[in-house]
Amino acid sequence: MKRSHFSAGAEGEHAGAGYLTEDERISDPGHVQGIIQEYNRLGFLTALDDFGAGYAGLNLMANLPLDLIKIDMQLIRVVDRSHARQVIIAGLAAMARALDIAVIAEGVGTEGELQTLRAAGISLFQGYLFAKPEIERLPAVPMLLTDGVDRGNEPQRQTRL
Numbered sequence: 626m627k628r629s630h631f632s633a634g635a636e637g638e639h640a641g642a643g644y645l646t647e648d649e650r651i652s653d654p655g656h657v658q659g660i661i662q663e664y665n666r667l668g669f670l671t672a673l674d675d676f677g678a679g680y681a682g683l684n685l686m687a688n689l690p691l692d693l694i695k696i697d698m699q700l701i702r703v704v705d706r707s708h709a710r711q712v713i714i715a716g717l718a719a720m721a722r723a724l725d726i727a728v729i730a731e732g733v734g735t736e737g738e739l740q741t742l743r744a745a746g747i748s749l750f751q752g753y754l755f756a757k758p759e760i761e762r763l764p765a766v767p768m769l770l771t772d773g774v775d776r777g778n779e780p781q782r783q784t785r786l
Contacts, residue, residue, distance in 0.1 A: 662690065673685055676697055714745050
């Protein structure tokens with residue numbers, strides 16, 4: 626499990642996140658469940674990265690207490706033009722909602738992809754559409770709310786991706 630640490634914020638905020646990645650095969654799920662429960666007790670979130678690729682699939686979603694899944698960008702690409710991808714992603718989003726797991730769509734590159742993902746019920750996104758990766762610098766990006774309204778550059782609506 627990879628760990629990303631973020632400094633603890635106000636009371637009730639999480640201290641960081643631990644990521645399970647698609648290339649990690651879990652041979653002892655019970656042991657991993659214990660680790661995740663301890664991380665949760667310490668205020669960490671648990672995320673499954675690149676969901677839909679490699680070992681990051683439905684078995685982990687069913688057997689581990691996850692807080693977040695990040696849908697692999699290969700499923701996200703051209704989702705606005707692929708009926709199969711739309712059905713798969715809408716199904717994943719519905720399952721995640723039913724399990725109280727947040728979903729992030731990785732690799733969103735076009736407005737068409739964004740709108741299709743929103744229609745599937747996803748409200749958290751990463752990708753070049755919002756900002757290109759930069760070393761040691763994260764640009765301020767306007768927060769796009771789930772109601773589809775772009776709040777522009779209002780300071781109270783700013784977030785960093």
